[in-house]
Amino acid sequence: MKKLNTLILIALLAICTTAMGQRYVSEVFTDVQVTTNVPYGFNASIINLLDTDTTNDAHPLAHPLLMDVYQPAGDTETDRPxxxxxxxxxxxPFPANGITGGHKGDSVCVEICTRLAKMGYVAASVDYRLGWNPLDPEELIRRWFLxxxxxxxxxxxxxxxxxFKKTAAEDGNPWGIDPNKIVLFGQGTGGYISLNTAALDDYNKTLIPKFLLPGPVxxxxxxxxxxxxxxxxxxxxxxxxxFTPGDTLCYPNWPGYDSDFQLSVNLGGALGDTSWIDPGQPPLISFHTPDDPFAPYVEGTVLVPVVNFPVVEVQGSYLAVRLANLYGNNDVFANADFTDPYTAAANAHNDGWQGLYPFLTGDPNDSSPWDIWAWDNPNATELCDSVRARMYIxxxxxxxxxxxxxxxxxxxxxxMYSAAEEILDVGTVGLKVSPNPATAYIRFETNAEYPIQHIYVYDLNGRLVKVHTNVKANDFTMQRHSLAKGTYVAKVIFEDGIVTEKILFH
Known part of the structure; x- marks a missing residue:
């Protein structure tokens, strides 16, 4: 009878969790609040120097750096990643770049940031400084610009x-974020930014032959x-x-705070040089089409889109993630033992480098299958297959x-991302849950050879309401804190399987 009750609880938990979802794993909010054109700093742009209008001021101009911030509507959490x-x-700048995107309001930016906010994240679609001359006749000058x-x-x-760290520390945390849980997520050119921000942590790393002018300078x-x-x-x-002597090319912003972040994600893009990757840097998640003609998947020359001028040899997602694995930076993924279909699809083609997802589109010209654009986009040469793009997303x-x-x-x-869990017998693990029903706390006890690894508590709608990870003990007391009166399902995880128990708070 006890075994039957356990199976019933497992079935209930699976059904509820699938139906309701889990924050940060699936979309649990229906509406999103967007605050547009939030200034996150200001700095010098050279874009006006590249303008053919000679009446423009021939100096770099300081201008605000803007972003759009997406938040889950109605959320009460105040320490969100x-x-x-x-x-x-x-x-x-778009549309001068000749491609279908180039600003924080791009359709794919809106799509992904909206999804992230519905999953419970705070997401910011960030504009950054633009400007270089991809059409200079000299490759070395194009490289200098880039x-x-x-x-x-x-x-x-x-x-x-x-x-974000400054506003959390000084301004009352208006965005409700955890300043120690930050992700950089870049698409295309933004992928260059996320990858290189993860790796370029020392100016001296730029002093390599391919980034030197004759002299060397x-x-x-x-x-x-x-x-x-x-x-x-x-x-x-x-x-x-x-430039004119005395021109300012960089203004400091928020210098009293560190620039640390915890995860880098790129859709395409490339790394200036793999020598920049070191142990201890943030883990990498990379999505890339191996046939990308503009940014190499393994190693090759960056080409200027549309005109295909060569610029510089760089390394792509494959080599970057390979080193992240070899240096232990991606151990957090390698040790997860995921067996879900998405992991299986990635592992079928990534040579075992955890965090790397190669998209084999079958089209050597399709470098961004996730891209979405409007029907009236001035640079579009065909209608967007938004259904296909959203499947990639x-x-x-x-x-x-x-x-x-x-x-x-x-x-x-x-x-749910791992192999089917073995349901352990309560008597075998010696699980005792007391008092149950309870008012203030519940104590979980097990046999010495079955230490508890994690405890997840769900309400009867399948929502995850309490988490205790890395318990690694045979005796653990869980405080009720703010849990409402009612019935819950406690999922107790051991190294060899799981046990579920119904618990009740008066």
Whole structure:
């Protein structure tokens, strides 16, 4: 009879959880609140210097850095993880870039940020500084322009991180975020930003041959461009090309805060150099089409979209994630032992490098199958297959969700991503739950050879209402705290399986 009751509870739990979903794993909110054009800093842009209108001021101009912030409507949590989403666009303003996206309001940015907010995250679609000359006839000059643009993007990403940390510490945490649970999520050009922000943590890493001009002269000079964090002034000295001596190229923003984040995600993009990856950096989740003609999956030359001019040899998602695995940065994924269909599909083609999802589209020209654009997009050469694109986004979100839970320590119940759990006999593990019914606390006790690993508590609608991870004890007292009066299902996880118990609070 006890075994039958356990099976009934398991079935109830599975049905309810599937129906209602779980925060950070699936969409549990129906509405999203969006605050547009939030300034997260200001900095010097060179975009006006590239304008053919000679009446423009020939100096870099400081301007606000803006983002749109997405939050789950009606949410009462005040310590939510935040995802900073960076759009594509080749560091060139839309529509001059010749592609279908290039700003924080792109359809795919809205789609993914909305989904993240419905999952319980705070998501910010972030604009960053643009400007380089992809059409310069000299490859070395194109490279100089591009590495400078990417460097500014890295600085802006870190500025945005510090903005959220500053507002949490000084301004009453208006966005309700946990400043120690931050994700950088980049698409296309934004993928360059998220990958390189994870790896480029020392200015000296830029001093490699491919980023040196004849002389040799570094393409990035810390005193001119500011440091990699964007917390020092960058000012043009006499004799520096293009700019006027005294021009400011970097203004510090929120220098009193660190720029640490916990997870990097990229859809396409590439890394300036794999020598930048070190042990101890944030874990990487990478989605990439191996036939990407613009940003290599393994290693190759970056090409300017539309005109296909070569710029610089870089390394792609495959090599970046491979090193993240070898250095232990992705151990949090490798040890998860997921067996869900999304993991299986990725593992069929990623050579065992956890966190890497190759999209085999069958079309060598399809570098961004997740992309969505409006029918009247001025750069579109065909109608968008939004149904297909959203299917790719479904895969992205389902692969991302459990790994983000692990990387951020969100305490999600991820058992549905693993092999079917063995239902253990209560008598075998010696589980005692008392007092039950209870008023203030419940004590869980087990036999010495069956230490409790985790405890997840669900209400009868399948909502996860309490989590205790890494218990690793045979005697654990769970405090009631704010749990309402009622009946709950406690899922007690052991190394060899699970036991469920119905618990009641008066």
């Amino acid at each position: 935040v995802v900073l989403y960076f759009h594509t666009g080749s560091f060139i 590495i400078n643009a990417a460097y500014r993007g890295v600085q802006d990403a870190r500025t945005c991180i510090r903005y 570094p393409m990035i000079i810390e005193g001119v461009n500011g440091n990699v964090w964007g917390t020092s002034v960058g000012q043009v000295p006499p004799g520096y090309p293009i 479904d895969t992205i979100m389902n692969y991302f969700a459990p790994r983000a839970c692990l990387a951020l320590g969100l305490g999600c119940d991820l058992s």
